[in-house]
Amino acid sequence: xxxxxxxxxxxxxxxxxxxxxxxxxxxxxxxxxxxxxxxxxxxxxxxxxxxxxxxxxxxxxxxxxxxxxxxxxxxxxxxxxxxxxxxxxxxxxxxxxxxxxxxxxxxxxxxxxxxxxxxxxxxxxxxxx
Amino acid sequence: xxxxxxxxxxxxxxxxxxxxxxxxxxxxxxxxxxxxxxxxxxxxxxxxxxxxxxxxxxxxxxxxxxxxxxxxxxxxxxxxxxxxxxxxxxxxxxxxxxxxxxxxxxxxxxxxxxxxxxxxxxxxxxxxxxxxxxxxxxxxxxxxxxxxxxxxxxxxxxxxxxxxxxxxxxxxxxxxxxxxxxxxxxxxxxxxxxxxxxxxxxxxxxxxxxxxxxxxxxxxxxxxxxxxxxxxxxxxxxxxxxxxxxxxxxxxxxxxxx
Numbered sequence: 556x557x558x559x560x561x562x563x564x565x566x567x568x569x570x571x572x573x574x575x576x577x578x579x580x581x582x583x584x585x586x587x588x589x590x591x592x593x594x595x596x597x598x599x600x601x602x603x604x605x606x607x608x609x610x611x612x613x614x615x616x617x618x619x620x621x622x623x624x625x626x627x628x629x630x631x632x633x634x635x636x637x638x639x640x641x642x643x644x645x646x647x648x649x650x651x652x653x654x655x656x657x658x659x660x661x662x663x664x665x666x667x668x669x670x671x672x673x674x675x676x677x678x679x680x681x682x683x684x
Numbered sequence: 685x686x687x688x689x690x691x692x693x694x695x696x697x698x699x700x701x702x703x704x705x706x707x708x709x710x711x712x713x714x715x716x717x718x719x720x721x722x723x724x725x726x727x728x729x730x731x732x733x734x735x736x737x738x739x740x741x742x743x744x745x746x747x748x749x750x751x752x753x754x755x756x757x758x759x760x761x762x763x764x765x766x767x768x769x770x771x772x773x774x775x776x777x778x779x780x781x782x783x784x785x786x787x788x789x790x791x792x793x794x795x796x797x798x799x800x801x802x803x804x805x806x807x808x809x810x811x812x813x814x815x816x817x818x819x820x821x822x823x824x825x826x827x828x829x830x831x832x833x834x835x836x837x838x839x840x841x842x843x844x845x846x847x848x849x850x851x852x853x854x855x856x857x858x859x860x861x862x863x864x865x866x867x868x869x870x871x872x873x874x875x876x877x878x879x880x881x882x883x884x885x886x887x888x889x890x891x892x893x894x895x896x897x898x899x900x901x902x903x904x905x906x907x908x909x910x911x912x913x914x915x916x917x918x919x920x921x922x923x924x925x926x927x928x929x930x931x932x933x934x935x936x937x938x939x940x941x942x
Contacts, residue, residue: 579776579806580919584769584927600935604916606776611934625931627918632789632805632909663931 637681712797763857768925776913780828780852861888876902
């Protein structure tokens with residue numbers, strides 16, 4: 556019962572996170588919208604640009620080498636009205652990103668939520684505490 | 685502002701004489717500006733209908749889908765069968781009407797004597813709606829956002845738009861015939877809420893008028909931001925309609941697509 560309730564909550568939250576419709580392109584052809592993955596790394600840089608922000612994350616691979624992952628978010632226009640700023644994510648920040656993976660298996664996907672070391676959470680629908 | 689004549693104007697450009705028709709209006713007077721105060725005030729930034737907190741929900745249930753004539757239903761099936769992943773919007777081509785009015789980005793309304801201007805943040809589009817009494821042109825050049833005139837029916841701004849590029853569609857995989865006509869009815873329903881009723885007709889493509897209704901919320905603190913789609917567009921569809929994402933050159937200009 557409890558796990559059911561938690562599943563429902565997760566669905567509700569992830570549904571909300573992916574709710575923003577894109578003005579620009581369809582998500583499903585390139586991102587697996589039924590999958591959800593999590594990866595941790597260090598922010599390399601952030602493109603605070605239209606039509607989408609991109610969060611570039613350095614993640615150690617199995618050989619211990621750093622690999623750069625790319626995560627597409629909404630636009631700065633959308634996010635700036637919902638609590639993000641262009642400095643919300645700083646290079647060097649440690650972050651755990653939940654994402655819809657790229658269908659072709661390359662390292663990256665659609666940004667859903669990012670949890671920073673201090674507990675601050677950034678979502679693609681807007682920043683939270 | 686008195687309406688003057690529909691005067692044929694001859695424009696000479698690069699040595700070529702081009703005949704054009706120009707609706708000439710007298711400059712607005714103080715009385716014209718004063719008369720603006722009697723109109724419903726649509727000015728300001730309105731939140732887009734599809735998403736967001738605090739407003740923007742569609743009025744009642746999912747939007748209806750357009751009912752097509754048999755010929756256009758067959759065309760849609762053909763296009764659907766191609767299974768293209770996405771539209772040219774992924775390559776930053778603006779969507780045109782009616783889709784440009786349904787993006788998750790805000791719209792600013794500007795009102796001046798004889799004109800309402802709608803600035804759509806998505807793709808930085810501008811719609812020019814002339815309310816000075818001019819008729820719709822009989823044979824306008826086809827454009828993405830069409831050619832619009834507006835009139836006031838009581839408190840409702842009624843906008844008629846014709847003349848659409850073949851590159852815009854009624855909906856996904858749903859071409860128009862060239863005779864598409866869009867009527868929008870904008871009405872304030874509260875201090876900061878507006879209802880937008882959009883009816884698309886097309887005597888060849890649509891079996892029945894296609895009407896959708898949206899509720900918009902005015903966001904007094906918002907300003908329209910820049911939206912240059914080509915700034916860092918890592919999405920694309922190729923000539924076969926296959927969608928992709930460019931990950932090359934992180935933090936820099938995306939590399940060549942396809």
